[in-house]
Amino acid sequence: MSVGLSGVAAAQTTADDTITVIGPRSYRAAETSSSTRTDTPLIDVPQSVTVVTEAEIRDRAAQNLADTVRYVPGVSFAQGEGNRDTPIFRGNATTADMFVDGVRDDVQYYRDLYNVERVDVLRGSNGMIFGRGGGGGVLNRVTRQANGRNSHAFTTQFSGEGGGRVTGDLAMALDEVASFRVTGVYEDSESYRDDVTYERNGINPTLLVEIDPSTSLRVGYEYYDYEFVADRGVSSFNGRPLDVDPSAFFGDPARSPTTTTVNALNLRFEHEFSGGARISNHTRWGIYDKFYQNVFAGAPSGGGANVAIEAYNQATDRNSFFNQTDLTLELATGGVEHTILAGFEFGRQITDNFRETGYFTAISPTATSVTVLVSNPRYTGPIEFRQSASDADNHGAATQYAAFVQDQVELSPHWQAVIGVRYDRFEAELTNERTGAQFSAEDSLWSPRVGLIFKPVENASIYASYSQTFVPRAGEQLASLSAANSPLDPEEWENIELGAKWDILPSLSLTGAIYQLQRTNVAVTDPLNATQLILVDGQQVQGYEIGLSGDITDNWHVVGGYAYQDSEILTNQSAIVRAGARLAQTPEQTFSLWNRYDLTPSLGAGLGVIYVGERFATVENLATPASNVVLGGYTRVDAAAYWTINDQLRVQLNVENLLDEEYFINAHSATNIMPGSPRSYRVALTAAF
Incomplete structure (x- = not known):
């Protein structure tokens, strides 16, 4: 997608009433609450965490969540069938491990950044903080909130492909108690x-009421709606994507809409007691x-001269309610300092899924595909959408009750632990x-986490950690229950990690981690009894990551990283998913580095390079030549001027793509592969008043 987002660099009224439209410049975040649910310096978090700051989002004109993590080591995005965000954390693709302000936001759709202040990217298993899922990692969007200050800015952006977007960020202090903010797109x-x-269009007003110096109430509502074309790219032949123009659409864009409407209400109440204890309650509906x-x-034929065209549709309605309560207490016992977190979470999600298959009635009443020429891959003939015997028409309900406790322990000036x-x-x-037919399952999930941190000096740390999480048999989208799998134990994920963090400068951080991530309890058909399922070891990823973020000088800002990933399927899981295969879209090596340099107080330039090694399009890469499809490695250069x-x-x-590199950016299957964008540009004008 070449439509972009230029983050709103909100003008703020400072103490001397001067207005600046620049916004924050730093690419370094000092702390996060996403990983521990308490405000914790990143150097004291025993986990790989990257914070994509407001300044970085703005400077790179990040278009979507996929672009947001482009410079985060160990994280990429799959195609998501052209209708949803699908991040890949350390080789593990997910459509559900996305959160907003720490609360689950797991419907399959495309998220926007118009109301986002920063994106926290966590790698490794995250069950202790976020609950089910999060096996390879999570994305947490931190939104812009009313904050008692005045800010007013609009950004108008134009795309080289045509059209554009407008974003706005208006905030004001209503009085000494209340403040208001609204963002829109x-x-x-x-x-x-x-x-x-x-x-697309969206609006997100928020209200802050500071009831007294120790008590506050935040209220927010978001309406977000879009209609895109669901674009699943091109097919492949002889182990490679078809050699066609990057603009060629296979199928029919006029009959490939994807639409989503989100209505979300958020309430957050916070109170600090006189003894230092704090309580927070967050509700999201x-x-x-x-x-x-x-x-x-679909699949090619005729020696690669023809390609099948297929069709279907699916509707999902979900009503999600979550309530989180956190109690934080700081105390000292025998010279040891503790930050204790205890909390509860309740969630209730009602989901309806309905799917229909496309039948190509010009061929026959039961034909589910039609063949077209690769040289002319559009199909405009008749299609009748109706339910097949296997199409979903499901109603589901999922309820979770959770309790958690955590102790961040400062054992001495040099030793800390998180348990x-x-x-x-x-x-x-x-x-x-x-x-x-009705199916049900009940799971009791224990998600532990242990981390030990050694700080030889104040600005450096070495850590070791272990964490675990689970995915229930209902699946990450709550629609996978069956008579065969409902009695089985949930899938299990374990992450073992050894890492180091070093604040080279007060404004510049270097991080590194070595890890092993294992997925077990994968359900497969019993080779001795095709009517039942058994549990096997699923996959393993071993690797290391190096990340750099922050400001080398006041004028030079950098972010980037390197990742090595060795991925493997551990057990035969089907006739086509075989032991020894590599995970889909998991290159062994990736590298990225973005620079912004301010030549003068008013002029700046940006330059970035992204290298991605070759990848298999699917996990069936040891099965047949048709499924052994390789996406070639590529190097892309981006640039900017300010x-x-x-x-x-x-x-x-x-x-x-300054150098107009030809490449394929991601895939969903061996026949759904997305060409990367040729050279494209976006121009944005931000105005403050």
Whole structure:
């Protein structure tokens, strides 16, 4: 997607009433609460965590969550069938491990950054903090909130492919007690892909009421709606993506819409007691309405001259309610300092799924595909959408009750520990509305976490950690229960990590980690009895990561990293997923480095390079030649220029793929592979008042 986001660099009224449109410049974050649910310096967190700051999002004109993590080691994005975010953490793809302000946001859709202040990217198993899922990592969006200050800015952005977007960020202190803020977006843009368009709008007002110096109430509501074209890219032949123009659309974009509407209410109450204890209660109620239909590429034929076209649609409605209560207490016992966290979480999610298959009635009433020429891969003939015998028509309910406790212990000036455990009671029910069949499962999930930190000096740490999490049989999208799998134990993930963090400068951090991530309790068909499932070891990823972020000087800002990943399927899981295969879209090596340098107070330039090694499109890469599809390695160069005209106006130019490299950025399957964007540009004007 070449439609971009230029983060709103909100002008702020300072003590001397001067206005600046520049916004924060630093690429370094000093602390996070995402990893521990307490405000903790990053150097004291025994886990790989990267914070993508507001300044970095703005300077790179990050377009979406996929672009946000482009410079984060060990994290990438799959195609997601052209209708959803699908991050890959240390080789493990997920459509559900995304959170907003620490609360689960797991519907399959495309998220925007118009109301985002920063994105926290956590690697490794995260069950103790976030509950079920999070086997390889999680993304937590931290949103912009009313904060008692005045800020006013609009950004208008134009895309080289056509169209653009407008974002706004308006905040004001209403009085000494209350403040208000509203962020918004409207976009109508085109793409480098033929007839692919994007239209979205969103608004997110928030209100802060400081009831007294120790008590506050935050209220927020988000309405977000979009309609995109679901684009699943091109097919492959002889182990490589088809050699076609990057703009060529396979199927029919006119009958491939993906739409989502989100309505979400957030309430957060916080109170600090006189003894230093703090209590926080956060409620999020979200109603999601998601639909997508796609007419897309299937398998090739005729020596690669032809390609099948297939079609289906799916609707998902989900009503999610979550309530979190955290109690934090700081105390000292015998010279040892403790930050103790105890809490509870309740969640209830009601989901309806409905899917229909596309039948190509010009061929026959039962034909589920049609063949077209690769040289002319569009299909505009008749398609009838109706349910097949295997299409979903499900109603599901999932309920979770969780309790957790954590102790961050400062044993001495040089030694710290983080010890915690979470218990989840997870209950799921699923009704097949076509057949009336009902399935249910109840799981008791214990998610421990232990980390030991050694600080030889104040600005450096060495840590070792162990963490564990689970995915219930209902699956990450709560629709996978069956008679065969509901009695089985949940999938289990274990992460062992050894790492180091060093603040080279007060504004510049270097991190490194070596890890082993294992997935076990994978359900496969019993080779001795095809009517039942058995549990086997699933996969293992071993690797190391190096990350750099921050400011070398006041004028030079950098972010980037290197990752090595050795991934492997451990046990035969089906006729095509075989032991020894590498995980899908998991390159052995990746490297990235972004620089911004300010030549003068008003002029700056940015330059970035991204290297991604070759990857297999799917995990079936030891099965047949048709599934052994390789996406070649590539190096992409991006650039930017910044001009601050005055305190109220700023112009920004971002160029993606400066050298016009031809490459394939990701895939969903061996027949759904996305070409990368040719050279493209976005121009943004930010105005403050």
